[in-house]
Amino acid sequence: MNNQNQVNQYDINIENTRPQNLQNGVNINQNPYINQSLLQNPQQSNSLTKSGFTSGDFIKGALLGAAVTYLLTNKNAQETLMKAFGKGSELFSAGIEELKERYEDAKAQMQAQQHHQE
Numbered sequence: 001m002n003n004q005n006q007v008n009q010y011d012i013n014i015e016n017t018r019p020q021n022l023q024n025g026v027n028i029n030q031n032p033y034i035n036q037s038l039l040q041n042p043q044q045s046n047s048l049t050k051s052g053f054t055s056g057d058f059i060k061g062a063l064l065g066a067a068v069t070y071l072l073t074n075k076n077a078q079e080t081l082m083k084a085f086g087k088g089s090e091l092f093s094a095g096i097e098e099l100k101e102r103y104e105d106a107k108a109q110m111q112a113q114q115h116h117q118e
Helices: 036-040 042-050 056-073 075-117
Strands: none
16 A cells, blocks of 8 residues: 555644744643633733632632532531421421411401301
């Protein structure tokens, strides 16, 4: 076959894919397709650092993850949470029963008023 004489049409040197006009502060070993806007507009680099680890969303996520990890790994916390959930469901059930009772009382009172008017 003629494969040995055929030249590879693809450039396998990754250095040739990187932009030649690198701005200061940009790591040359990073993926050339990441932060293309940073290479084109270096004035916007401050907005990238503001949305990093100092973001409130990151802190909220980290705290939520820590709380979930604590609950999943601590037996005492699990027991306390289940007890609280059980009490909450008991109170909810009692509240529903109270609402049903009030509804029946109001219904009976309306029926009594209708009979009284007749």
